[in-house]
Amino acid sequence: MPVSYGKDEGIRQFKKGGPIVAVQVENEDGSVAKDESYMLFIKEALQSRGISELLLTSDNHNALKSGGVGGAIKSVKLQRLNQKHIQDLNAIQPNSPAMVMDYFTGWYDVWGDLHHVLPPEDMVSAVREILRRGMSVNLYMFHGGSTFGFMSGALADPSYKALVPSYDYDAPLSEAGEYTPKYHLLRDLLQRYNRGETFPDMPALHYREDYEPAIMYQHLSLWDALSFTEGPFKSPRPVNMESLPVNNGNGQSYGYTLYETTITSGGFLRSGDNVRDRALVFVDRSYIGLFKRQRVELVVPDGKDQRTLSLLVENCGRVHQGMDLDNQHKGLVGDILLNNIPLRDFTIYSLDMKPSFIDSLYKAPWKTLPDTPSFPGFFMGRMFAYGYPSDTFVKLPQGWEKGVVFINGLNLGRYWSIGPQQALYLPSPFLNSGINQVIVFEEQEGDYKIHFEDTPDLGMAADIQ
Incomplete structure (x- = not known):
């Protein structure tokens, strides 16, 4: 289980009468970093701080060989049960306990796609086979959840896709704590492994209500709300939201950022893929189009005299796994070009909407x-x-x-x-x-x-x- 590894965790270990029976050293390092010295450092850092329980690592089946660290048991992540994946794990460590660290009961949902589900019969069939083989299993997720606010993440492989707020994940217990068919099938299965003892009664569900609209x-108007933001800030060049001088110098983390500058002509506006992640574009606060990662060019109508060009940029969510973890600055992360000339002299408003x-x-x-x-x-x-x-x-x-x-x-x-x-x-x-x-x-x-x-x-x- 994840812990903060402070002084209190030492006395919470099972060997000292606490509930912690194992500690995971890292997650999917074999798929991303493949850094042996880093893994060794993390393991030794845990042990030097008094962690003496079983150590584990967790990787996808195709990264078992490149992941892990000596002195820690390797575990595998699965969804569809594949005999070869189990055989690969056993071949790598034939004398160690076998564990499915993450058995995926569902999957992420991204905007513009469908809601992903795993049929209950498929899930319980896989868990039954895992248990029949004498393996340990951890369900991811057992209880669905919610990513309130702007905290939902994103996927990057093969392209950027932002996750929806719900983390229901088609889990046995739903986002709202409701019992699902998966829950009942799983409860019946696990009852057979409970040494003849009966499970406690299931807690009563929370009442839900449909209220009047x-x-x-x-x-x-957004434009009338700008005076209530922190700032505005002047900058000769675009500044990503994390580098803005807001929140006591800590920058902006989430939400929207508004960038405004003056233009004197129309023409082709190009983002150069520097919009992270989506921007509504306005001229004199009238909407003219949208920038997103797959759309990097707009036409700005011709006009006389000076006009205000505004880009309302949304941080749609940061990638939370994979090789793109270090490339997650948001807002405008580079130049925006009008007729191939970089725009300059911005007024920037932080709209984190706290x-x-x-x-x-x-x-x-x-x-x-x-x-x-x-x-x-x-x-x-x-x-x-x-x-x-x-x-x-x-x-x-x-x-x-x-x-x-x-x-x-x-x-x-x-x-x-x-x-x-x-x-x-x-x-x-x-x-x-x-x-x-x-x-x-x-x-x-x-x-x-x-x-x-x-x-x-x-x-x-x-x-x-």
Whole structure:
């Protein structure tokens, strides 16, 4: 299990009466770094700090030989049970216990794709065979989760794809803690290995509720909210968000960054793949197009005199595994060219949208929601939870395009009409009994209400291949 390896962990080890029976030295080093000296350093660092329990490493089946370190048992990651993968593990360490460190019960979901599922019968069949062979197994994931706020990651292989907020992962226990068919099948299987003792009764589930829709009644243009940001900052060249002089000199980590400069002509605007990861582009605050990693050129309309060019850049999520880990700066990471000339002299606004920023907007010049609101913009409404609040799911109906939902100032997560995920899990502790403030930041197209439903909507499902 992951621990911080401080002084307290020494007394938490099993040999000293604690619950820690094993410690994983590293994860997938054989697929990425393949650094023997680093692995040896980490192992010795653990042991010198008093870790004396069983040491483990974990790698994909095709990296077992290049991963690991002497004195630590190698374990394998699997989803579809392949006899050769087990044989490879046993051949490398024939006299050691065999363990599937990560048996994947589902998989990640990325925007614009389908919701990945692994049929329950396939999962329990693989776990049954693993146990029949006398191997140990750890399920990844056993309980689904949520990456609230802007914390969802991304994949880079073969190309960049941002993950959705839900980490339900088609796990035996769902994102909201619900029992699934996988859970019941797994419970029945594991009962056979419980030495005749009966499992405890399953805990009662949390009640979930569909509340009345929240009606949006006020609107705030993004441009009118800029005065509530930290800054702005002047720079002759683009500056990535992590290098901005915000948050006591620690830079910006998540959210959006707005870059503005002056242009005197139209022409071809080229990003040179320096937008990380997606940018709405405006001239005099009128939308003209979109930059993303696969689209690196836009036409800027001709115009007279000086005009303001704005790029609202979104950090869609950092890659969390693989060879691209060291290349995760966000915002503008290099020059933007207009007619092959680099743009200069930027005014930069940090829009990390932390609770302090959202709370400060109560002083902003909100207006009654017009028939044709401007975008990007903030929409405010209220939802009512009578009595003790229950879990629910926030669903933005057709009419909303892409943005972020805030409940009582807390960033619940992103939504995007392209799916697959169509509803955000809202746990009851986020809600107050009575009135709850709902703010939606919408990039391009909005509606006048959002729904609260008692069932998740992770999108159209497809079996993992």
